[in-house]
Amino acid sequence: MDEQQEMKVKNPWHRPHIFLVAFGISVGIIIMVAIAVVQNKPLHQKYKYGIVLDAGSSHTSVYIYEWPAEKENNTGMVRQKHACSVKGKGISSYSGTPEKAGESLKECMDEAKKTIPKQRHQETPVYLGATAGMRLLKMDNDIASEKVLASVETSLQTYPFSYQGARIITGQEEGAFGWITVNYLSENFITASGTVGALDLGGASTQITFVSGQEVESLDNSIDFRLYGNDYRLYTHSFLCYGKDQVLKLSLEQQIKPKLDVTDNIILEDPCFHPGYEMNKSFQSVFDSPCVKMVTHSKTGQTFKHKGIGDWKKCQEAITKVFNTSYCRYSRCSFNDVFQPPVKGRFGAFSAYYFVMNFLNVTTDNSLDDAKKKLGSYCTTHWNTLKQKHPGVKEKYLSEYCFSGTYIITLLEDGYKFTPEDWKNTNFIRTIKDSEAGWTLGYMLNLTNMIPAEAPDTPLLPFGGYVSLMLVLSLLIFVCLILGYIFFRRPSGPAHKEII
Ligand SMILES: Nc1nc2c(ncn2[C@@H]2O[C@H](COP(=O)(O)OP(=O)(O)OP(=O)(O)O)[C@@H](O)[C@H]2O)c(=O)[nH]1
Numbered sequence: 001m002d003e004q005q006e007m008k009v010k011n012p013w014h015r016p017h018i019f020l021v022a023f024g025i026s027v028g029i030i031i032m033v034a035i036a037v038v039q040n041k042p043l044h045q046k047y048k049y050g051i052v053l054d055a056g057s058s059h060t061s062v063y064i065y066e067w068p069a070e071k072e073n074n075t076g077m078v079r080q081k082h083a084c085s086v087k088g089k090g091i092s093s094y095s096g097t098p099e100k101a102g103e104s105l106k107e108c109m110d111e112a113k114k115t116i117p118k119q120r121h122q123e124t125p126v127y128l129g130a131t132a133g134m135r136l137l138k139m140d141n142d143i144a145s146e147k148v149l150a151s152v153e154t155s156l157q158t159y160p161f162s163y164q165g166a167r168i169i170t171g172q173e174e175g176a177f178g179w180i181t182v183n184y185l186s187e188n189f190i191t192a193s194g195t196v197g198a199l200d201l202g203g204a205s206t207q208i209t210f211v212s213g214q215e216v217e218s219l220d221n222s223i224d225f226r227l228y229g230n231d232y233r234l235y236t237h238s239f240l241c242y243g244k245d246q247v248l249k250l251s252l253e254q255q256i257k258p259k260l261d262v263t264d265n266i267i268l269e270d271p272c273f274h275p276g277y278e279m280n281k282s283f284q285s286v287f288d289s290p291c292v293k294m295v296t297h298s299k300t301g302q303t304f305k306h307k308g309i310g311d312w313k314k315c316q317e318a319i320t321k322v323f324n325t326s327y328c329r330y331s332r333c334s335f336n337d338v339f340q341p342p343v344k345g346r347f348g349a350f351s352a353y354y355f356v357m358n359f360l361n362v363t364t365d366n367s368l369d370d371a372k373k374k375l376g377s378y379c380t381t382h383w384n385t386l387k388q389k390h391p392g393v394k395e396k397y398l399s400e401y402c403f404s405g406t407y408i409i410t411l412l413e414d415g416y417k418f419t420p421e422d423w424k425n426t427n428f429i430r431t432i433k434d435s436e437a438g439w440t441l442g443y444m445l446n447l448t449n450m451i452p453a454e455a456p457d458t459p460l461l462p463f464g465g466y467v468s469l470m471l472v473l474s475l476l477i478f479v480c481l482i483l484g485y486i487f488f489r490r491p492s493g494p495a496h497k498e499i500i
């Protein structure tokens with residue numbers, strides 16, 4: 001036997017079947033490692049972006065959302081990346097100079113251009129939704145509202161993003177998308193924890209939305225959703241004119257009305273404002289809204305003295321009068337002949353609910369009675385004392401917290417019929433996981449089809465499990481290889497002899 005033949009016999013790797021097994025195993029390992037590397041994407045995540053402008057009655061906010069591109073349909077993936085508050089008032093205040101409405105957005109939209117990576121600009125959708133301020137302007141002056149919308153549209157189209165429209169959203173949309181936002185961020189759609197109701201208090205309207213489980217007697221108040229494989233029947237209502245700025249006008253109007261024919265120099269002693277507070281206000285500032293039906297042209301240009309007397313009980317009595325509970329054509333109503341089933345479950349209360357209650361340091365850790373006591377003592381505080389205590393707070397906001405706090409408690413208790421138990425189940429929130437609670441996120445999720453009706457297919461194994469399995473398999477193969485080598489390897493001496 002020549003030397004070459006002897007080598008072949010000595011070395012088990014020269015047997016073809018062993019070589020094939022080893023080759024197959026090695027290729028297997030390489031493929032698995034390659035898959036593991038490809039799977040390990042989080043390091044090179046591609047993000048997508050979306051922009052929503054919340055054109056509210058009191059101001060406009062621009063929200064930028066961000067989410068990992070390949071996880072579009074997973075719940076809880078979209079997060080607020082950035083928010084910008086547009087300087088000045090809401091777009092409806094530009095009814096006389098519509099071109100300025102578009103201009104007002106410039107600063108925040110320029111900021112959006114800087115915040116979103118340039119290569120993503122073109123694919124980033126931009127939506128503008130206008131709420132109660134524009135609903136009121138449309139009622140008052142349809143042409144002016146169209147001009148304002150055209151102005152913001154022209155402005156948004158000058159940006160490199162994918163413009164998707166500017167429109168006045170309905171009160172039902174505002175309520176329902178607020179509910180979707182809160183439950184999406186809390187990941188309630190995929191856990192068995194049930195949903196939370198949503199309470200939104202704006203400047204010109206307020207929304208209540210929850211799953212009641214009872215028949216919704218009026219079609220206008222019912223919305224059905226199928227999300228992640230579950231059906232939800234929502235009760236929702238938006239009360240136009242019951243945002244805190246419009247209710248203040250309603251309340252002032254009701255207090256002024258009886259005095260109008262009695263005297264020319266009207267002094268309004270208001271229990272919802274602090275003792276020591278005194279301000280000359282124009283009648284126009286109260287009567288210039290379609291929410292306040294009274295026409296008092298005779299008083300145009302004139303002023304009245306608005307004087308605080310700080311009396312919480314009387315304030316609540318005055319506010320109760322803005323709710324009409326004298327008539328209900330359904331089995332039960334909240335107020336103004338609006339159907340409402342009994343409130344149920346937990347609630348998240350945001351926007352002005354949060355601004356006001358957070359300032360007043362009233363949380364639902366306090367019982368409803370304690371909250372009222374706290375508010376009562378706050379309302380009686382002298383205006384000068386308050387100003388000294390909160391030098392950094394805008395005087396307009398500071399002067400209105402007593403009124404707003406009283407309105408919130410009255411709206412919940414007398415309007416929506418919250419019991420002390422329901423109060424305990426309510427949280428005043430601004431953000432959930434760093435994203436602001438409000439209708440904008442839900443609106444974008446809906447328009448970009450990011451909430452599927454059915455639960456998306458989940459991988460059999462989470463990423464961590466997959467990697468662990470790969471490791472164990474690789475290790476097993478490695479051990480097999482070693483064992484195989486030992487098993488098939490013939491000792492060199494006897495093998496040589498056998499063949500001879
Ligand atoms: N105290 C306080 N009030 C605020 C703040 N921001 C807004 N507000 C007031 O809270 C009320 C509600 O504000 P938003 O939720 O922004 O209302 P909006 O979206 O403009 O109004 P709608 O179109 O009715 O939803 C308005 O009266 C605002 O003037 C804040 O930071 N602090």
Ligand SMILES: [Ca+2]
Nearest residue numbers: 056131202351
């Ligand atoms: Ca709002």
